[in-house]
Amino acid sequence: MQQTSTLKRVIRALSPLPWIGPAVVLIGVVVVWPVVTMIQSSFLKISRFGVTQGSNGLDNYTKLFDEPDFGGVMFRSLVWVVAVVTLTVLISLALAQLFNQRFPGRRIARWAMIAPWAASVLMTAIIFKWMLDPEVGLINMILHDLGLLDALGGVDADPLGRASTAMPWLVAVAVFVSLPFTTYALLAGLATIPVDVYEAARMDGASRPRIYWSITLPLLRPALTVATLINVMNVFNSFPIIWAMTHGQPGYSTATSTIFMYILKGTDIGESAAMSVVNFGMVIVLVAIFLRVSKWKTEVS
Template sequence: MQQTSPLARAGRALEPLAWVGPAVVLIAVVVVWPVIVMIQSSFLKISRFGVVRGANGVDNYTKLFAEPDFGGVMIRSLIWVVAVVGLTVVLSLALAQLFNQRFPGRNIARWALIAPWAASVLMTAIIFKWMLDPEVGLINMILHDLGILDAMGGADADPLGKASTAFPWLIGVAVFVSLPFTTYALLAGLATIPADVYEAARMDGASKARIYFSITLPLLRPALTVAMLINVMNVFNSFPIIWVMTHGQPGYSTATSTIFMYILKGSDIGESAAMSVVNFGMVVVLVAVFLKVARWNRQVA
């Protein structure tokens, strides 16, 4: 048998780099390097104009944790993620099950569901802000005509001007934007479930509820895990909806950690960088906890 030279063996061993090398370089430049710079910046004293004035130790973190609104912002961020992702998944499960059935106009309904996904998130947020305008907003006009607005506090009620109503509206808009992707991801998962599995269950006398919870949901777990994971990361880092509709106001009552980070940038870039590191750490922790709870690498029976 002919022996291959060490050089030839080394060449074959390096062949995969031709395929994965560009992706590794892209990740290093786009993801890893910005994270390194972000962490370095959190330990520097930087003026609001971006001028580095030397090392600052952990003073940026000390100042950040001493902010009176820091605790509330972090708790609100968790509520934001849990509420938006939870409502999105529940509604998407129902929509996916509906659109998986055959009914007149199903294709039109599926195309209509793409609209919030295809539209710019910024544009969607602006439209909802206009619709909630206290004077000429369409939603307020409809609520006023129905007498609901008067019963809730008068014709001049401003839904985005009060924390008690603004934050729920922000959650609603975020759910509206997140529904299309999640629903289509679950629809793709439903399409992979063999029809004979359902047929066998029906022959065994299983009810529709039993089939859904014992067959559909377990077999949907891979698609559901991916959809929820992407939603957790997107929602946690969501910026346009809150910034366009409320700017985190009144006060910081509707601000999440991403909004808080951006606001801090206007006065102290070093402190804002520290908030970025905390934000990044929270995303990593949330994803790790989610993957642990979801047991993503467990094989579906």
Template sequence: MSLKSGAPGAGRSGLARLGPLPWIAPAVVLILLVVLWPVYEMVHTSFLRISTSGFVRGSAGFDKYTKLFGEPDFYGVLGWTVIWTVVVVALTMVISLALAQLFNQQFPGRRLTRWALIAPWAASVLMTSIGFKWMLDRTAGVLNTAMTDLGLIDGPKDWLGDPSTAKPWMVLIAVFVSLPFTTYTLLAGLQTVPGEVYEAARVDGTGPWQTYRLITLPLLRPALLVGLVINLINVFNSFPVIWGTTQGGPDSATATTTVFAFQLMNTDIGESAAMSVVNFALIVVMVLAFLKVSRWNEES
């Protein structure tokens, strides 16, 4: 009886030789089509002169970036975007952490309250924003009617027409629609903490605050980082909340960089693309800086 000799894997089928490639190929193609190709087109468009009707009139070099940085509203929009992102993400994380700890306890009606929290998540963000817009409407809004009847205000107030009152309401709406995902992310993290750890802490005489600081927060760190990163990206790129309430107005007083890019598209497509490139670069830098500071890969 003879033994066949040959290189290892010589008898493997052609599909087997490809290894994991057939399985990951659809994902790679999807990333190329949905992520990398639009990014390339966005950067390419920012260096072109394009008419409002969509016809390319030649290369613009860096003129669109020069024009963008010379816009009188640019730095105000950039500043408000930073404030908007920090305030919304901070409030979302703090409130979600409190809600997650509440929902992690046993109390009557816990299942019902958990279901109720899903409502803002299940509904469209744009639909929720438009609902708040009608509630805050100057002439037909229920808020003005209720506050006038209670004697809290002398007459109808244009809540969304004045940036000083529109911005707090926009923050409130953004936090409202961000709570479900973040709360459930942190709740899932809390439920992975072994009960034996808390039992050992009680045996050692560790107080509630020390237990929370030394055990709960460190073990909750992966869920906190996921919630923070996702919220940073979502809030920074938020469009439906702002467009559904104020459309960035009056002028660009309540616009973030994402909404500002959309506003610029009506007058200069190339400049709008330049704003999108700047926006994309800011997101990448922000996320990379955050992950470095938080030492994502460091073992706790």
């Protein structure tokens, strides 16, 4: 009798396996296995042709931390993430609030918003690079016609050739391609807020700013948390925009940790793997800090 009861409990415990099993296998193959391989590779000596030449201990990490550009790259990566995510969320909040209102052409405006998201990120970056060409770029031509080019360095000004102007343009392009997803995520959050809550607040005499800060933002927090979290991970690991527009140049002045990792791969795969581990660790730390600060488990009262 006891064996039958134990068997039933085992069957009951394993009953979800056919449903979650494929997802667990997919996560193991796509996520866990590459991470384990990445960590193992960071302790190996690997030739530039991919041939493993034995253990290298902590030498890959020592060499990485001794790189003169390592500190600047990591600091720039943090600035890159904070700037892009902050601007994306703030602009998306305004756009979501706008698209949540009824106005003529709202459906067309919403469809147009999808365009930067639907297009290839690499293609978008290349188009912006062409528009910023110092000789025939559309943006430079407009700035010239407006008389603003002289203030930016004259006719030969190359917005992507100087660190002072290249990084702001990279941030602008990253925000441009990040807006659609974030805006639609916040729109979905706005759609879940009951209309009755707004009506009750108006009956109590609450002003629009008061309603927004005391009702809309708190009830929008779950959608805002998810959108921000995904943006942090995507932006930190962003590669096509910077690589297509500047290759991290001049020098390493526009390189983030992902670009630096790719450049290192050309000379030392083991050191590049160590950079990958550091990059992965920083993403985990950033996500943990964000979840801690956002108090995502706290119920909205």
